[in-house]
Amino acid sequence: MYITYVTFNLRGIDEKAYVESVNSLAPEYARVPGLISKVWMKRPESGVYGGVYCWASKQDFETYSKSELCALVENHPNLANFKTTAYENLPEGTSVTAEGFASSSQIGRRACSADEAVSRRLGIT
16 A cells, blocks of 8 residues: 655635535546545645545556646646655554555555446445
């Protein structure tokens, strides 16, 4: 597992406009191969927004970082001070506090299709 922590500030838009963008981007992120989860976060009192991404592997993050979606977000004119910090998993602790997330071999890959992901969650093959 590989974790990325992204922060940025809004520029030229308010939170309401940002949330509208999130609503259109979230389904795109749900289809990113190797992305296990993305937690969207905000700290409006300090003007900081961002996300915590859990990847199946470092390679999955590196592939995403070269994608059109990543470029679109990182270079968006309404996002300022964009910063990404990456972390490797420490499985010795994660295996205790987040059972099933200790290694990418336990996680598996996110399906490219949302329908496949839903079917897998429901146990339909």
